[in-house]
Amino acid sequence: MRVRTSPAPALVPLVLAGLVLFARSEIFALARKTTTPDDTAASPVSSDDGACPAPADETFFPDVPDAIPFLGPDTRERFAFRHYDPGEIVAGRPMREWLRFSVAYWHAVADRGADPFGAPTKRWPWDDEEAARACHVADSGASAEKSAVGGNDLRMALAKRRMRALFELMRKLGVDRWCFHDRDVAPIGATFDETNANFEAMVDYAAELQAGTSIRPLWGTAQLFKEPHYAQGAATSPDPSAFLKAAAQVKRAMDATLRLGGDAFNFWGGREGYQHLPTTDLALERRNYAAFLEAAARYWNAATEKSLLYGGAEDKKKPLLIEPKPQEPTKHQYDWDVATTAGFLREFGLDRHFALNVECNHATLAGHSCAHETALASAMGALGSLDANTGDPQTGWDTDQFMTDHREAALALLPLVRDGRPLAVGVNFDAKLRRESTDVNDLVHAHVGGMDAFARGLKTAARLAARGGALETLREERYAGWRGAEAEALDLGGGFSLERAAEEAARRWGGRENVGYFRDATLRSGRQELAENVVADAA
Ligand SMILES: [Mn+2]
Numbered sequence: 001m002r003v004r005t006s007p008a009p010a011l012v013p014l015v016l017a018g019l020v021l022f023a024r025s026e027i028f029a030l031a032r033k034t035t036t037p038d039d040t041a042a043s044p045v046s047s048d049d050g051a052c053p054a055p056a057d058e059t060f061f062p063d064v065p066d067a068i069p070f071l072g073p074d075t076r077e078r079f080a081f082r083h084y085d086p087g088e089i090v091a092g093r094p095m096r097e098w099l100r101f102s103v104a105y106w107h108a109v110a111d112r113g114a115d116p117f118g119a120p121t122k123r124w125p126w127d128d129e130e131a132a133r134a135c136h137v138a139d140s141g142a143s144a145e146k147s148a149v150g151g152n153d154l155r156m157a158l159a160k161r162r163m164r165a166l167f168e169l170m171r172k173l174g175v176d177r178w179c180f181h182d183r184d185v186a187p188i189g190a191t192f193d194e195t196n197a198n199f200e201a202m203v204d205y206a207a208e209l210q211a212g213t214s215i216r217p218l219w220g221t222a223q224l225f226k227e228p229h230y231a232q233g234a235a236t237s238p239d240p241s242a243f244l245k246a247a248a249q250v251k252r253a254m255d256a257t258l259r260l261g262g263d264a265f266n267f268w269g270g271r272e273g274y275q276h277l278p279t280t281d282l283a284l285e286r287r288n289y290a291a292f293l294e295a296a297a298r299y300w301n302a303a304t305e306k307s308l309l310y311g312g313a314e315d316k317k318k319p320l321l322i323e324p325k326p327q328e329p330t331k332h333q334y335d336w337d338v339a340t341t342a343g344f345l346r347e348f349g350l351d352r353h354f355a356l357n358v359e360c361n362h363a364t365l366a367g368h369s370c371a372h373e374t375a376l377a378s379a380m381g382a383l384g385s386l387d388a389n390t391g392d393p394q395t396g397w398d399t400d401q402f403m404t405d406h407r408e409a410a411l412a413l414l415p416l417v418r419d420g421r422p423l424a425v426g427v428n429f430d431a432k433l434r435r436e437s438t439d440v441n442d443l444v445h446a447h448v449g450g451m452d453a454f455a456r457g458l459k460t461a462a463r464l465a466a467r468g469g470a471l472e473t474l475r476e477e478r479y480a481g482w483r484g485a486e487a488e489a490l491d492l493g494g495g496f497s498l499e500r501a502a503e504e505a506a507r508r509w510g511g512r513e514n515v516g517y518f519r520d521a522t523l524r525s526g527r528q529e530l531a532e533n534v535v536a537d538a539a
Pocket residue numbers: 359361362398399400430
């Protein structure tokens with residue numbers, strides 16, 4: 001395999017080699033031409049031999065330094081972290097422990113900017129077919145003819161280039177986790193078997209790229225929403241054959257995730273919901289969904305020989321995650337939000353198997369804030385991972401933008417910092433470039449900005465959560481009554497009853513002047529404006 005050797009096939013005709021060099025240099029020149037004024041640092045064009053560059057010479061991000069440095073908030077360098085300093089201790093732990101960042105394969109290297117109104121806008125260098133053909137020839141031996149490389153071979157060669165681009169991006173960002181859907185990393189084949197073989201080959205390839213690095217998946221997942229077979233859902237389809245196909249696909253995706261050393265496996269109910277309620281059997285679909293998840297949990301737990309994160313002991317590895325989203329693409333998704341999903345899991349006895357993967361943009365689609373969802377999941381002991389992104393306040397759909405507002409990040413992270421424990425899984429950038437952003441460097445700025453926003457937000461959250469700090473003092477004072485003799489006398493854990501409450505109320509207030517409205521001596525201020533000022537000051 002090319003990742004291990006450095007072939008320079010002498011038999012590749014010079015004319016083809018020249019074409020490849022031309023194609024590559026044109027694309028890199030285009031990338032440089034469209035950089036912002038701050039991004040004009042000189043960069044080496046890969047010095048390949050005109051055929052397929054040796055791994056050490058290949059670059060898709062030529063302007064970006066090998067390891068983006070932390071230079072502090074005052075730097076003018078754009079390929080630099082202003083706030084993310086992985087070794088800095090915040091709230092008792094290094095930042096890298098609090099913020100186990102992950103790059104999302106599908107958004108980072110597989111998105112080309114198409115939307116329902118327009119064609120793709122991004123001409124990524126890793127999508128260069130000529131270069132992919134040359135590398136396929138280099139991989140498969142000098143006897144192959146480059147011009148004859150097409151079909152599945154070409155699609156696989158392109159998939160490998162995309163994977164290499166992802167790994168270069170991660171290396172330069174200093175991020176060692178990635179997330180993937182099975183169908184995104186490998187092309188669909190002409191047959192069921194070819195599709196599976198493609199996926200296995202790409203998992204092998206990713207394993208080779210991971211070898212010798214600390215890189216591995218934060219989580220893997222099965223993409224159960226793109227194929228026409230899943231048009232009416234996968235686990236909740238009215239067609240049992242879709243259910244069967246999806247279950248087989250989950251097994252394969254779980255095997256791949258474990259083979260790559262992934263930390264967790266995620267379920268996002270892509271089309272698990274309904275479009276038309278009058279013709280939907282809600283009871284059947286929800287029951288089937290539960291049966292699907294139950295079988296998946298049984299398989300995963302046996303495969304990992306670990307189990308039970310949610311509500312169980314600490315440090316259980318390899319969690320299963322489920323990611324709430326209220327709608328889109330369906331009108332109503334069964335995993336609406338944290339509360340709905342937790343209720344569903346508990347209804348079917350699945351809560352001990354699954355933790356929740358909160359996505360910030362999904363939170364706002366559900367009419368919540370990201371902080372509401374992390375706080376609620378945390379309060380339920382069910383917060384497993386975070387999909388770090390944000391939406392647009394004036395846009396009503398899932399825009400999956402990078403979060404750059406550190407205040408929003410701070411409030412989302414506050415429950416974790418209060419608990420003193422990082423997320424069991426991590427922080428995945430489920431975020432993509434705008435359609436108008438077409439430069440490879442934009443991908444780097446996006447991730448750097450997201451990492452800085454979360455780093456700065458983490459520091460803000462640590463200030464807010466500091467014991468004896470203004471916010472925690474306000475919070476403690478609000479609930480002081482529940483730590484005193486009055487609360488103890490209520491005996492909520494034991495003898496409390498409405499009968500006892502009635503007796504006690506009569507004893508305390510019977511025969512007295514009415515204090516129910518304006519003259520209630522016990523009414524205390526919630527001091528919200530003061531608290532808002534405290535939060536604003538910390539940020
Ligand atoms: Mn989203």
